[in-house]
Amino acid sequence: MRPPDASGDALGALAKVCGDVRPGEPEEGVLGVEPAAVAAPATVGEAAEVMRVAAEHGLAVVPRGGETRLDWGTPPRRCDLIVDTRRLDRLVEHAAGDLVATAQAGMPLERLGAELAGEGQRLALDAPLPGSTVGGTIATGASGPLRTLYGTPRNLVIGLTIVRADGQVAKSGGKVVKNVAGYDLGRLFCGSYGTLGLIVEATFRLHPTPAARAYVARPVDGPEEAHEAVQAVLHSPVVPSAVEYLSPGVVAVLLEGVPDGVGARAQQTVELLGREAQISEDAPDGWGRYPDGTVLLDVAAPPPALRDLLAALPATGTAVTWNGDGHGYVGLSPGGSPAGVPSGTVADVVADVRAALARHKGGAVVRYAPEDVRGAVDVWGPVPALRLMRRVKDQFDPDHRLSPGRFTGGI
Numbered sequence: 001m002r003p004p005d006a007s008g009d010a011l012g013a014l015a016k017v018c019g020d021v022r023p024g025e026p027e028e029g030v031l032g033v034e035p036a037a038v039a040a041p042a043t044v045g046e047a048a049e050v051m052r053v054a055a056e057h058g059l060a061v062v063p064r065g066g067e068t069r070l071d072w073g074t075p076p077r078r079c080d081l082i083v084d085t086r087r088l089d090r091l092v093e094h095a096a097g098d099l100v101a102t103a104q105a106g107m108p109l110e111r112l113g114a115e116l117a118g119e120g121q122r123l124a125l126d127a128p129l130p131g132s133t134v135g136g137t138i139a140t141g142a143s144g145p146l147r148t149l150y151g152t153p154r155n156l157v158i159g160l161t162i163v164r165a166d167g168q169v170a171k172s173g174g175k176v177v178k179n180v181a182g183y184d185l186g187r188l189f190c191g192s193y194g195t196l197g198l199i200v201e202a203t204f205r206l207h208p209t210p211a212a213r214a215y216v217a218r219p220v221d222g223p224e225e226a227h228e229a230v231q232a233v234l235h236s237p238v239v240p241s242a243v244e245y246l247s248p249g250v251v252a253v254l255l256e257g258v259p260d261g262v263g264a265r266a267q268q269t270v271e272l273l274g275r276e277a278q279i280s281e282d283a284p285d286g287w288g289r290y291p292d293g294t295v296l297l298d299v300a301a302p303p304p305a306l307r308d309l310l311a312a313l314p315a316t317g318t319a320v321t322w323n324g325d326g327h328g329y330v331g332l333s334p335g336g337s338p339a340g341v342p343s344g345t346v347a348d349v350v351a352d353v354r355a356a357l358a359r360h361k362g363g364a365v366v367r368y369a370p371e372d373v374r375g376a377v378d379v380w381g382p383v384p385a386l387r388l389m390r391r392v393k394d395q396f397d398p399d400h401r402l403s404p405g406r407f408t409g410g411i
Helices: 010-016 042-056 111-116 136-140 181-189 222-234 259-271 301-311 343-356 370-377 384-397
Strands: 021-023 037-039 062-066 082-085 091-095 100-104 157-163 167-175 197-205 211-220 242-246 248-255 278-280 294-300 318-321 327-330 363-367
Touching: 010 021, 010 037, 010 042, 042 082, 042 157, 042 197, 062 197, 091 111, 100 111, 111 136, 136 197, 157 181, 157 259, 167 181, 222 242, 222 248, 222 259, 222 301, 248 259, 259 278, 278 318, 294 343, 301 318, 301 327, 301 343, 301 363, 327 343, 343 370
Parallel strands: 037 082, 062 082
Antiparallel strands: 021 037, 091 100, 100 197, 157 167, 157 197, 211 248, 211 278, 242 248, 242 318, 294 327, 294 363, 318 327
């Protein structure tokens, strides 16, 4: 589905303010919606001018980073202009003494990590998909097992620079961890899917790179045993950096710190988990990655919900990761083989998962799926705060031109 082409006047105006503007290509479609044009600003000033011109011409704008999660969410109603952030790829500042860094939105997390490592520091965010950018990670609220101890982008972003729908640049937060001014704006943009503004820079709270790490893994048999193993670690004094359940049945624990302390805590963890637990320097297979499947569910509930989640899933065609703060993913493989979930029952599986998590006040979102599955399920599920979210959208994007329809409730 191709949107109406941006007018010659609009393309001409964009070309005057941005050095990289061109027509969109069919393969650049966002869930089947082809862009009329693509602009790739190289500076914050260029990005602001692009957004200003888009506002003047009434263009619907969809931000794009590394394209690792562009198939998350729902298709935009319109996509007149993609704003590609990958030329905004600098580490603006690294205040090592304050454990703070500011990076542009298009910077890949791997490169940011490499630059911070030179000072013995890190951004404690996992990158399950290679090529993920700073802006895309914040916009989707993506994280991995390290969230058990360090939290999600919401917890690590202490300052944000965004371009509003009208092209005005706005900043919140500061360069020191104690400055909480605008912190709620940072939280607001985490997981907003480009519907509130264009993220151009982010300031993060950093942590020292640990001197040592160890993984302790133990096979588990069934939902009850998995639940007991995870709870035993969470309610112990070993202070794990991450705890993760991995299909087909492994509970793994990451311990970080100084060598002597890590070694002692690893032994404590083995005693907690039992004789089958093993210590390794290497992560177990599947650690920090999304489970295999053509359908991916993002599931969240208090940690004890793991037992009910596993019990709700079919015996075949599913894979699960679940970390210690009660967040995880379910991969479904519909049809195609005897081990797959029949295509007609995917909607039933999603409903069963949501019912199981609802008992714990949790929920599940379909992050990606084939088109026929998207047509058969409610991708986002129940959203109690939808009215408030729509009011926020009206404030930030009154003309509803930013990623229209990409978010829950058609926002």
